[in-house]
Amino acid sequence: MDPHYAQPTSPARMLGSIWRHRALIFQMTVRDVVGRYRGSLLGLTWSFFNPLLMLLVYTFVFTEVFHSKWTSAPSAGKVDFAVVLFIGMIVYALFAENVNRAPMLVVSNANYVKKVVFPLEILPVVGVCASLFHCLISLVVWLLAYLLLIGIPHLTALLLPLVILPFAIGILGLSWMLASIGVFLRDVAQTTGIITTALMFLAPVFYSIENVPPQFKRVILVNPATFIIQEAREVLVWGHAPDWYGLGIYTAASLLVAWLGYWWFQKTRKGFADVL
Numbered sequence: 001m002d003p004h005y006a007q008p009t010s011p012a013r014m015l016g017s018i019w020r021h022r023a024l025i026f027q028m029t030v031r032d033v034v035g036r037y038r039g040s041l042l043g044l045t046w047s048f049f050n051p052l053l054m055l056l057v058y059t060f061v062f063t064e065v066f067h068s069k070w071t072s073a074p075s076a077g078k079v080d081f082a083v084v085l086f087i088g089m090i091v092y093a094l095f096a097e098n099v100n101r102a103p104m105l106v107v108s109n110a111n112y113v114k115k116v117v118f119p120l121e122i123l124p125v126v127g128v129c130a131s132l133f134h135c136l137i138s139l140v141v142w143l144l145a146y147l148l149l150i151g152i153p154h155l156t157a158l159l160l161p162l163v164i165l166p167f168a169i170g171i172l173g174l175s176w177m178l179a180s181i182g183v184f185l186r187d188v189a190q191t192t193g194i195i196t197t198a199l200m201f202l203a204p205v206f207y208s209i210e211n212v213p214p215q216f217k218r219v220i221l222v223n224p225a226t227f228i229i230q231e232a233r234e235v236l237v238w239g240h241a242p243d244w245y246g247l248g249i250y251t252a253a254s255l256l257v258a259w260l261g262y263w264w265f266q267k268t269r270k271g272f273a274d275v276l
Helices: 011-018 022-036 045-067 076-102 107-114 120-149 155-184 190-203 212-222 224-238 245-273
Strands: none
Touching: 011 022, 011 120, 011 155, 011 245, 022 212, 045 076, 045 120, 076 107, 076 120, 076 155, 076 190, 076 224, 107 245, 120 155, 155 190, 155 245, 212 224, 212 245, 224 245
């Protein structure tokens, strides 16, 4: 295949490419997940212990050192804080992991660009799928903690996939765009970590958005992770239905971001071989 061939960019071709290569995406996702822990003694078990250890550390720091509470209610305690905090960590980790990895996706797989006919556009899809697997493992940890410490979760927890799906779609669009830019501008890979760290503290991961001063609340709401973190807590912790209207707008925006990211990736991929 001619690397300079003009690639299709329509939304239909975007969805068609994912569906057509679904078997390859699955195989590469499994390889990504397994390969991350290859050679370690505990193997995939680390995907279970990592979020558990981080939950314990963050809970200790914020409850014992900073004496934080999620609400001012007398009944609010360490258990409530841990459960609510963990949801924010899980959702934001899905965002940060993909944004940080995206700039090097094509660069680290240069052999696919130069030597073989390969659907490069599935690389970000594989990254998002692998992150969703680790997100699922973290949710299992959360569920076990909730069952042991509080009780049976609310039935609204079954609505969580409807909350996470538009978030994953938007992340995929960002990954396509960053994967392309990272080929031509290597500094992007150095800055995404700084940006995602800053955005973590500008999202209601460690605090309630209700505690944010009104003059700064708009800044927090602009963060793409804020709405999903809030809605995930609504369905998992508080037992409320999600904001369907807001979720509809977020989904439409995510689809637009996904298509724009795909469009940019397809338009610029003809230059990958020249740079790499």
